[in-house]
Amino acid sequence: MKKPVKVVVTGAAGQIGYSLLFRIGAGDMLGMDQPVDLCMLERNTESSMKAAKGVKMELDDCAFPLLNSITSTPDLKKAFKDAQIALLVGARPRTKDMNRSDLLNANAQIFIEQGRAINNYADRNIKVLVVGNPANTNAYIARKCAPDINPKNFTAMMRLDHNRSLTQLAQKTGCKVTDIEKFCVWGNHGNTMYPDITNTLIAGKKAEDLIPTDWYLDYFIPTVASRGSAIIEARGHSSAASAANAAIDHIHDWVLGTGDKWQTMAVPSNGEYGIPEGLCFGMPVTCNNGDYEVVKGLELTDFEREHILQNVKALEAERAVVDELIAKA
Ligand SMILES: NC(=O)C1=CN([C@@H]2O[C@H](COP(=O)(O)OP(=O)(O)OC[C@H]3O[C@@H](n4cnc5c(N)ncnc54)[C@H](O)[C@@H]3O)[C@@H](O)[C@H]2O)C=CC1
Numbered sequence: 126m127k128k129p130v131k132v133v134v135t136g137a138a139g140q141i142g143y144s145l146l147f148r149i150g151a152g153d154m155l156g157m158d159q160p161v162d163l164c165m166l167e168r169n170t171e172s173s174m175k176a177a178k179g180v181k182m183e184l185d186d187c188a189f190p191l192l193n194s195i196t197s198t199p200d201l202k203k204a205f206k207d208a209q210i211a212l213l214v215g216a217r218p219r220t221k222d223m224n225r226s227d228l229l230n231a232n233a234q235i236f237i238e239q240g241r242a243i244n245n246y247a248d249r250n251i252k253v254l255v256v257g258n259p260a261n262t263n264a265y266i267a268r269k270c271a272p273d274i275n276p277k278n279f280t281a282m283m284r285l286d287h288n289r290s291l292t293q294l295a296q297k298t299g300c301k302v303t304d305i306e307k308f309c310v311w312g313n314h315g316n317t318m319y320p321d322i323t324n325t326l327i328a329g330k331k332a333e334d335l336i337p338t339d340w341y342l343d344y345f346i347p348t349v350a351s352r353g354s355a356i357i358e359a360r361g362h363s364s365a366a367s368a369a370n371a372a373i374d375h376i377h378d379w380v381l382g383t384g385d386k387w388q389t390m391a392v393p394s395n396g397e398y399g400i401p402e403g404l405c406f407g408m409p410v411t412c413n414n415g416d417y418e419v420v421k422g423l424e425l426t427d428f429e430r431e432h433i434l435q436n437v438k439a440l441e442a443e444r445a446v447v448d449e450l451i452a453k454a
């Protein structure tokens with residue numbers, strides 16, 4: 126039997142947490158041979174602690190063979206001590222008529238504190254996935270506040286945008302989601318995100334030859350980019366089960382690998398494709414041996430460049446706001 130891996134989930138009693146924790150317990154994230162020490166971090170309020178207690182009781186009641194231990198705490202040190210994987214979900218969600226970037230001021234402090242706790246207490250090789258919005262900039266904050274950890278280890282979730290796109294493309298072409306290769310969503314998990322089919326193959330054929338340009342431009346790109354709002358409108362709450370599923374996919378692939386198959390992860394830029402260094406940016410990656418690598422050597426079209434630039438601008442604007450907040454904190 127493998128040694129247990131310590132996984133921290135913040136916002137454990139929230140909507141996403143309620144889907145996520147049970148999938149982790151069932152072995153969907155790290156595999157059926159990987160025991161987990163699960164730590165749930167919640168706010169130190171009576172109602173959050175009570176809700177977390179209830180979720181923990183339910184986890185106990187599942188008798189998941191892979192759950193070696195379950196702890197619930199509001200204490201950052203206890204939660205992040207020796208943590209090997211952190212899913213930073215706990216943050217305020219937006220409501221109707223808000224953009225994700227409107228959450229910056231409300232949520233930045235959470236990621237400043239958690240970044241510092243990761244720096245002080247976590248395993249030096251911790252893998253961090255930020256889900257709480259605005260996810261890319263929150264990942265930037267956490268990374269900046271954890272200078273002793275490899276910056277590469279701070280990622281943000283754009284897998285939900287990737288998965289949403291796969292289904293749209295599959296439904297349009299009558300293919301299966303598994304027929305789609307070399308697709309990615311560039312940029313920010315926000316209004317400007319750019320789902321890109323330039324290199325995409327669907328059942329071995331060029332996607333651009335199968336998909337009408339007007340559908341791609343006028344329906345596909347805006348539908349993917351505004352799917353979060355459409356879910357809020359329909360459900361009255363932001364996506365939860367599909368977000369949890371995407372988080373499971375993101376960590377699963379990062380840890381267990383994708384071979385040469387592309388996935389989308391938002392990762393700190395090293396200047397790839399002209400993206401300013403340090404921005405946490407959705408890019409095509411492959412994962413092998415517990416590490417991810419940005420796909421290299423793509424010749425960008427003018428259309429791709431233009432859309433990547435829009436995302437750079439959006440993320441630079443957010444970065445300017447949070448650099449001030451970090452400096453003051
Ligand atoms: N990146 C993505 O693709 C997606 C991101 N999201 C974002 O995920 C976040 C969570 O969404 P939900 O679970 O639906 O929200 P929720 O409101 O149901 O749950 C959030 C939980 O976080 C907890 N929390 C707040 N501050 C905390 C702190 N400092 N430490 C620990 N826990 C804390 C709250 O007590 C609450 O239980 C939101 O910011 C939402 O916008 C949601 C869907 C997709």
Ligand SMILES: O=C([O-])CC(=O)C(=O)O
Nearest residue numbers: 219258352353354363364
């Ligand atoms: O739209 C939201 O606020 C929640 C989210 O990030 C998504 O569903 O993509």
